[in-house]
């Protein structure tokens with residue numbers, strides 16, 4: 001049986017999947033690419049068995065899911081691919097309009113936490129597709145994630161202010177930030193525990209392989225992406241893909257603040273698959 005496994009369509013996850021290709025694991029799983037937001041829907045609705053999901057979505061459905069240990073998309077300070085881009089300094093955004101990319105779940109709430117808890121301001125938010133030009137036509141600032149945000153990190157458009165939300169979170173809390181976690185549908189994991197363990201081991205192995213060969217991953221990616229290999233190497237080294245005690249502590253802090261602001265009804269338990 002080939003488990004149906006999700007794959008975030010951004011460059012950020014390349015190190016987690018690169019090793020799967022190199023180690024010939026790809027044939028053992030059926031991979032589907034999409035945004036993390038869509039992948040979580042497919043997982044919950046039974047079209048996927050195992051997938052990365054935005055951390056905020058895990059908290060909304062944690063009873064139906066089980067976490068894969070050792071895997072996340074996180075940062076400790078700068079993240080490089082989650083940006084608030086603004087026409088005015090961040091402190092002047094009170095009562096102004098902010099466009100939120102509809103590809104995000106976790107960072108939408110993260111931005112609201114940061115603006116409320118750190119800057120004590122209340123903008124008006126609306127959701128739309130991630131096109132900076134059209135976002136800034138209607139709004140004073142825009143939240144971008146993934147490849148569109150990485151483009152901002154590569155070159156901030158002149159005349160605009162850009163804020164890395166990983167840095168903002170670190171300044172506010174001193175914590176690491178976890179954007180996505182890996183989860184299996186609980187009933188799938190109950191029926192196929194060894195298969196889920198195998199997939200978890202493959203991803204952890206793939207991540208270690210990629211981090212050991214980060215130069216090779218960056219050189220390869222630079223052949224088809226519009227970023228040079230030095231930039232990509234720095235990016236892959238900025239992101240964190242593990243899920244250690246520090247990540248879990250940062251995630252709990254995020255859930256605590258999200259709940260305090262009414263974005264989630266309860267802080268979830270972090271239930272891990274036994275490996």
Ligand SMILES: C=C(O[C@@H]1C=C(C(=O)O)C=C[C@H]1O)C(=O)O
Nearest residue numbers: 036054081104105106107146179
């Ligand atoms: C670091 C990132 O984290 C992403 C942010 C997500 C969100 O805001 O919902 C979901 C998945 C992650 O891949 C990124 O987009 O680059």
